[in-house]
Amino acid sequence: MFNLVIFGSPGAGKGTQSDKIIEKYHLQHLSTGDMFRAHIAQNTKLGQEVVSIMNSGQLVPDDITIKMLEEEILKHKDAKGFILDGFPRTIPQAKALDAFFEEKGEKVNLVIQLDVSEDEVKHRINERAKTSGRADDAQDKLIKRIDEYFQKTIHVLPYYKDHNKLEVINGIGEIDAIFENISKVIDNHFK
Ligand code: AMP
Numbered sequence: 001m002f003n004l005v006i007f008g009s010p011g012a013g014k015g016t017q018s019d020k021i022i023e024k025y026h027l028q029h030l031s032t033g034d035m036f037r038a039h040i041a042q043n044t045k046l047g048q049e050v051v052s053i054m055n056s057g058q059l060v061p062d063d064i065t066i067k068m069l070e071e072e073i074l075k076h077k078d079a080k081g082f083i084l085d086g087f088p089r090t091i092p093q094a095k096a097l098d099a100f101f102e103e104k105g106e107k108v109n110l111v112i113q114l115d116v117s118e119d120e121v122k123h124r125i126n127e128r129a130k131t132s133g134r135a136d137d138a139q140d141k142l143i144k145r146i147d148e149y150f151q152k153t154i155h156v157l158p159y160y161k162d163h164n165k166l167e168v169i170n171g172i173g174e175i176d177a178i179f180e181n182i183s184k185v186i187d188n189h190f191k
Helices: 014-025 032-041 045-055 062-074 091-103 118-132 136-151 153-162 175-190
Strands: 004-007 028-031 082-085 110-115 166-170
Touching (some): 004 014, 004 153, 014 028, 014 082, 014 175, 028 032, 028 062, 032 045, 032 062, 091 153, 110 153, 118 136, 136 153, 153 166, 166 175
Parallel strands (some): 028 082, 110 166
């Protein structure tokens, strides 16, 4: 199995690059944000529990998030590997993921940080808002998620750096050029 964590602020291009990685390497996409949004859309018990937290742009508690992710991993017994997008966002989540994979003889093989500065992502989403006419509250929510990333989530990176798993990719430039750099890093670890 090849398990990849993709890390980056909202607006850093994580979604675009994840799609390209999935297409090329056939990894199973696991996005905890998408999972929560599906629970909310289906109005499940979990969805009702997390809707106000998500709307405020804060993080869902670790125990809820970890349990949901582990259950999802177990559903994909035939996966060649996973791309984790939006998880882990805290050190306890990172440690829980390591313990979970270890039990199965697996591991996080590689962590890619798509590096775009806070000023640049905020500039990008302001530009996007101008062209898409995104509603003000959606824009405010996005800013809160970006703040959350730069204040909290980013502190998970040293954990992976210490385990020699972190590769930093410059997220500014042409989509295809960025993907080429990502591919090189993946190919080096995939062998
Ligand atoms: P995302 O689409 O990954 O930006 O996630 C959207 C929202 O879902 C976040 O702002 C959090 O409220 C929640 N969420 C997603 N992943 C996690 C996570 N790993 N830990 C805690 N909350 C999460």
